[in-house]
Amino acid sequence: MKTIQRSFLILPLILLFVACNQMSNKTQVSADDIKNYLSVIASDSLQGRKPFTVGEARTISYLSNEFKKIGLEPGNNGSYFQDVPMVEITSNVIGGIQISGKANFTLQPNTDFVAGTRQEVDSVELKNSPLVFAGYGIVAPEYNWNDYKDLNVKGKTVIVLVNDPGFKSGDATLFHGDTMTYYGRWTYKYEEAARQGAAGILIVHQTEPASYPWQVVSNSFTGAKLYLQQTDKHMSRCKVEGWITEDAAKKLLSSAGINGDMRTVARDKNFKAIPLNMNVSLTLHNNLKSSVSHNVVALLKGTKRPGEVVIYTAHWDHFGIGEPDSTGDSIYNGAVDNGSGTAALLSVAKAFVQSNNKPQRSILFLAVTGEEQGLLGSEYYATHPLFPLNKTVADLNMDALHDYGETKDLSITGKGQNDLDDYVEAVAKQMGKHTVGDPRPGAGSYYRSDHFNFAKVGVPALDLNIGTESTTHDAAWGKQQQDNYNANRYHRPADNLSAIASYDGMAEVANVMYTIGWKLANETTFPGWKNGSEFKAIRDKEMEK
Ligand SMILES: [Zn+2]
Numbered sequence: 001m002k003t004i005q006r007s008f009l010i011l012p013l014i015l016l017f018v019a020c021n022q023m024s025n026k027t028q029v030s031a032d033d034i035k036n037y038l039s040v041i042a043s044d045s046l047q048g049r050k051p052f053t054v055g056e057a058r059t060i061s062y063l064s065n066e067f068k069k070i071g072l073e074p075g076n077n078g079s080y081f082q083d084v085p086m087v088e089i090t091s092n093v094i095g096g097i098q099i100s101g102k103a104n105f106t107l108q109p110n111t112d113f114v115a116g117t118r119q120e121v122d123s124v125e126l127k128n129s130p131l132v133f134a135g136y137g138i139v140a141p142e143y144n145w146n147d148y149k150d151l152n153v154k155g156k157t158v159i160v161l162v163n164d165p166g167f168k169s170g171d172a173t174l175f176h177g178d179t180m181t182y183y184g185r186w187t188y189k190y191e192e193a194a195r196q197g198a199a200g201i202l203i204v205h206q207t208e209p210a211s212y213p214w215q216v217v218s219n220s221f222t223g224a225k226l227y228l229q230q231t232d233k234h235m236s237r238c239k240v241e242g243w244i245t246e247d248a249a250k251k252l253l254s255s256a257g258i259n260g261d262m263r264t265v266a267r268d269k270n271f272k273a274i275p276l277n278m279n280v281s282l283t284l285h286n287n288l289k290s291s292v293s294h295n296v297v298a299l300l301k302g303t304k305r306p307g308e309v310v311i312y313t314a315h316w317d318h319f320g321i322g323e324p325d326s327t328g329d330s331i332y333n334g335a336v337d338n339g340s341g342t343a344a345l346l347s348v349a350k351a352f353v354q355s356n357n358k359p360q361r362s363i364l365f366l367a368v369t370g371e372e373q374g375l376l377g378s379e380y381y382a383t384h385p386l387f388p389l390n391k392t393v394a395d396l397n398m399d400a401l402h403d404y405g406e407t408k409d410l411s412i413t414g415k416g417q418n419d420l421d422d423y424v425e426a427v428a429k430q431m432g433k434h435t436v437g438d439p440r441p442g443a444g445s446y447y448r449s450d451h452f453n454f455a456k457v458g459v460p461a462l463d464l465n466i467g468t469e470s471t472t473h474d475a476a477w478g479k480q481q482q483d484n485y486n487a488n489r490y491h492r493p494a495d496n497l498s499a500i501a502s503y504d505g506m507a508e509v510a511n512v513m514y515t516i517g518w519k520l521a522n523e524t525t526f527p528g529w530k531n532g533s534e535f536k537a538i539r540d541k542e543m544e545k
Pocket of ligand 1: 337372491
C-alpha cells in the first residue's frame with residue numbers, strides 16, 4: 001500500500017521535473033538559495049541597507065562578492081558598481097503661502113499645504129505668481145487631451161488635480177477608466193508643469209484619487225529629500241512643487257467662482273484652464289548635501305548577440321536604522337522589501353550560470369539603490385544605460401515578493417501594458433496557474449517601483465509577484481496575509497527575516513522570471529507595448545534609431 005502511494009506521488013514529481021527542465025534549460029532557482037542569500041541581506045549586520053551609511057558599504061560589498069562567486073563579470077567596464085550621484089535637499093517653508101488679489105489670506109504649512117523644490121540653490125521664491133486652475137494638468141495626445149492648450153503659464157503657479165479624468169468617471173474608455181495611467185501620477189504633474197514653464201505647481205489632494213490620506217503626503221515632505229544630481233541643478237524644474245489640501249483648494253476655487261465637484265469641472269471635454277485672479281507668494285530656504293550611492297551590476301555575456309541585453313532588477317536599499325518600535329527593534333531589515341527581490345536576483349543569476357546552456361543575448365543583473373527615496377538608482381541607470389536602450393530587450397523587476405508560499409495565481413503589476421504579460425501567461429499555463437492584475441489598479445502601482453523607469457524610456461518592463469490564491473489555504477487566506485503585511489510590517493522594523501513564513505512563493509516568482517529571461521535571451525525579436533499604452537510611442541521612436 002505504501003509503495004503504491006509513493007509511486008503515485010513520485011510520478012507527477014518526475015513529470016513536473018521533466019517539464020521544468022524543458023522550460024528552463026536544466027536548472028531551477030531554488031527556494032534554499034533565496035533563503036540563504038536573504039539570511040545575510042536581511043541580517044542586522046547590514047543595518048537596514050540605507051544609502052550612504054555603513055549599511056550601504058556592507059550591502060554592495062556583499063552583493064558584488066556574491067556575483068563574483070557565482071561567476072559573473074563586472075557589468076560596468078571592469079567594475080561591479082555604477083556611481084549614482086545624489087543631492088539631498090531639505091526645504092524649509094518660511095511663513096506660509098500668502099494669497100493676494102481677489103481674496104487675501106494665508107495658507108499654513110502642513111495643515112493646508114506642503115511644498116519643496118528640486119532646484120539646487122539656497123532659496124527659491126514665488127513672488128505674486130498668478131494662480132491658474134489647469135484641471136488635471138495633462139497633455140496626452142493619444143487621448144486627445146491638453147489641459148495646457150492655448151495657455152501660457154510662464155511665471156505662474158498651476159493648481160492641478162491628482163489622478164486622471166478616467167478615474168471614477170464611469171467611462172472605461174476615458175483614459176483607462178479607473179486604472180490610473182502615468183498621467184495621473186504626481187511625478188507626471190510636476191514634470192509636465194516644468195515642461196510648460198510654470199514657476200510653481202500645487203496638486204490638490206483628494207484621498208480617493210490619490211489612494212492615500214493627507215498624512216502620507218505631509219509625512220513625505222518632512223525632512224530631507226533625495227534626488228539625482230542633474231547637470232542643470234534642476235533649474236528646468238518648477239521653483240516650487242507641492243500639494244494643497246482639498247479644503248484649501250476649495251477655498252481658492254470658490255473665491256474665483258468655481259463651485260461644485262472640481263473633478264467634474266476638469267473632466268469636461270471642453271474644459272479650459274481658469275485664471276483665478278489671485279497671486280501666490282512663498283519662500284523656501286534649502287539645505288543641500290551631495291553624496292554618491294551605488295548600483296551593483298553584473299553581466300553574463302550572450303553567445304550570439306552580446307550587444308543585446310535582458311535586464312533583471314531589484315532594489316537593494318531600505319530605510320536603515322530609525323526609532324525603536326514597541327518591541328524595541330529599530331533596524332529596518334526590509335526582509336520582504338526588498339531583501340526578497342535582491343536574494344531572488346542573486347539566485348536567478350546563479351541558476352543562469354549553472355545551466356548547461358548559455359544565453360544568446362547578454363543578461364544584466366542590476367541591484368539598484370535609492371528605490372525607497374523615489375526610484376533613484378533605476379532612474380540613474382535608465383538615463384545612463386550601459387547598453388543602448390534600443391538594444392535593451394526588457395526589464396524584469398522583483399520587488400517585495402510575498403512570503404506566504406505558493407499561489408495558483410501570478411500577479412502582474414499594471415497588467416495589459418506590454419507583450420511581457422503574454423510571456424507570463426504562457427509560463428503560468430505550463431505550470432497550471434493563471435495571471436491576475438494588481439489588486440488596486442487605481443493606485444498606479446505600475447509607476448511605483450524600479451521597472452517604471454525603464455518603461456519611461458520605452459523599455460518593456462515587467463513587475464511580477466505571487467497572487468492571493470494560496471495552494472495550501474482557503475480562498476481568503478492569501479489576501480489576509482497581504483493585508484497583515486501592509487498593516488504591520490510594510491516599511492516598519494517588523495519586516496524581519498524571522499517573520500517570513502515561506503520562501504516557496506519567492507522561488508515561484510523567481511522561476512517564472514528565470515524562464516521568461518531565457519526565452520527573451522534566445523529570441524531575435526523585441527517585445528513591444530500594447531496599443532493604448534502611454535509608453536508605446538516612446539519605444540517605437542527609440543527602435544527607429
Ligand atoms: Zn519599500
